Structure formats: C-alpha cells, structure tokens
Amino acid sequence: MSDKTVRNKLKVYRAMHDWTQEELAYRVSVTRKTINTIENGKFVPSTYLALKLAKVFQVPVEELFQLDSEQMPDG
Amino acid sequence: MSNLIEETDRQQQRYWKRFLIAFFLLIVLLIVRYVFGTVLKEYELNSHPIGIVVLIISVALLVVMFVHIVKLNRLRARAAANPQLKEALIDNELTKLHLDQSWKAGFIGAAVTPFAFLLISSFHTINDPVLVAFATPIVGSAAFITTFFLKKNR
Numbered sequence: 001m002s003d004k005t006v007r008n009k010l011k012v013y014r015a016m017h018d019w020t021q022e023e024l025a026y027r028v029s030v031t032r033k034t035i036n037t038i039e040n041g042k043f044v045p046s047t048y049l050a051l052k053l054a055k056v057f058q059v060p061v062e063e064l065f066q067l068d069s070e071q072m073p074d075g
Numbered sequence: 076m077s078n079l080i081e082e083t084d085r086q087q088q089r090y091w092k093r094f095l096i097a098f099f100l101l102i103v104l105l106i107v108r109y110v111f112g113t114v115l116k117e118y119e120l121n122s123h124p125i126g127i128v129v130l131i132i133s134v135a136l137l138v139v140m141f142v143h144i145v146k147l148n149r150l151r152a153r154a155a156a157n158p159q160l161k162e163a164l165i166d167n168e169l170t171k172l173h174l175d176q177s178w179k180a181g182f183i184g185a186a187v188t189p190f191a192f193l194l195i196s197s198f199h200t201i202n203d204p205v206l207v208a209f210a211t212p213i214v215g216s217a218a219f220i221t222t223f224f225l226k227k228n229r
Contacts, residue, residue: 022081029162031084033227034169046168 005068010039013057013064028052080163087150087164088227094143095224101136102213104129109206173226180222185215 014024021035028035028049037043038053045053054061108129154160164170188211192201201207 022078025163026078026080029080029159030167030169031163032081033084034167037169043169043172049168 005041006044007066007068008038008041009064010035010053013059014039017057024053024056027056079157080160083150083154083160083164087147090143090147090150091220091224091227094140094147095220097136097139097143098217098220101133101140102217104133104136105213108133170227173223176226177219177223181215181219184218185211188214 010024014021019027021039022032025032025035029052030049034043034045034049038045050061050065054064057064108126111125151165154164189207192207192210195201
C-alpha cells in the first residue's frame with residue numbers, strides 16, 4: 001500500500017459506462033481486487049496501468065487521476 | 076460477469092487458504108509435540124498412542140501442504156501460458172507489491188526469532204539448539220505466508 005494520495009474518478013467513469021469492477025478489471029487485464037484497491041485509494045497504480053485505464057475510458061489520464069491539491073507543487 | 080481471471084484468482088486463493096490452514100495446524104502440532112514430548116520422554120511413554128496419532132496427523136498435513144504447493148505451481152504454469160492471465164495474475168503490480176511486503180515481514184520474523192529465544196533464555200534454560208534452528212525459518216515462512224494471504228484478502 002502506498003501513502004501517496006491520488007484522487008481518482010474510476011468509480012464515476014465506471015458508473016457512466018455501466019461496468020462492474022470485474023468487467024473493468026477484465027478489460028485492463030488485472031484482478032477485480034486491483035480495481036477495488038485503486039478505487040478506494042489504497043493503491044496507486046503505475047503509469048502503465050493508469051494509462052491503460054484512461055485508454056479504456058477514452059479520457060486523458062489526468063482526467064482519471066489527480067494529485068491532492070495540497071500535494072501540488074507551487075508555481 | 077465471471078471470467079477466467081477471477082476464476083483463476085479465486086482458485087489460487089482457495090489453494091493458499093488450505094495450505095495456510097495445514098501449515099498452522101502443523102505448527103500447533105509441532106509445539107504440542109515439543110511440549111508434551113518432553114513429558115512423554117520423562118515418563119518413558121514415547122510409544123504412547125498420542126505420539127503415534129500426532130505423527131500420523133503431521134504426515135497427513137505435510138501431504139496436504141505438498142499437494143497444494145503442486146496445485147499452486149500448476150496453476151501458475153497455466154497462467155504463465157496464457158498472456159492475459161499472466162498479465163493479470165503473475166505480472167500484477169498489486170501482487171508484486173504484496174510479495175515485497177511479505178518478504179519484508181518474513182525477513183523480520185526470521186531475524187527477530189533468535190532474539191526472542193535469547194530473551195527467553197534469560198528466564199528459562201533452552202537446552203535444544205535444534206529448536207532455535209528450526210523455529211527461525213518456520214517463523215519466517217509463517218510471517219511471509221500469512222502476510223501475503225492477508226494482503227491478498229484485505
């Protein structure tokens with residue numbers, strides 16, 4: 001488990017597509033538990049998996065995953 | 076929707092669970108055997124039926140563990156042959172993270188055990204160095220297996 005906090009809209013996009021966790025997991029070739037831990041913020045996926053998830057939802061990766069505002073660098 | 080990935084994952088969990096149960100029962104039996112073995116030896120009751128029953132159960136548990144290790148390896152080989160299963164179950168980054176954490180727990184478990192015996196030896200004399208030698212890898216393995224199983228099922 002990572003202590004990095006990354007917000008994600010996986011659940012929202014999954015609901016929009018009317019997909020179950022298992023269905024999404026199958027589409028990106030992971031287990032349902034992997035999707036579940038990502039959705040609950042317990043696990044931050046790698047760039048590879050984040051890009052795959054963004055690809056199946058046909059959205060940019062930053063639309064799906066965002067850093068918590070307090071973690072954003074100044075500038 | 077039921078798919079091959081989930082079915083294989085669930086099957087893998089079932090095998091792990093059975094292996095873990097057999098492993099812990101065996102540890103309990105080994106402790107019982109060690110504690111009561113001293114008593115049995117003292118009263119020259121080594122051929123007592125309890126000793127034989129414990130031995131038979133221990134062998135049966137070892138067989139169960141061996142069968143499930145073989146089953147887990149066969150399942151892994153089957154998954155490795157299928158690109159999608161390989162990606163979802165073997166190359167899975169969450170599983171790899173769980174494995175890393177389990178190795179750490181196993182290492183800590185094995186490293187701490189001799190110190191625990193050192194601490195116990197200040198209150199109670201430990202005459203059996205074999206006990207320490209056996210306990211160290213057993214505690215390490217138990218810590219590894221338990222951590223992996225708990226992480227996977229959380």
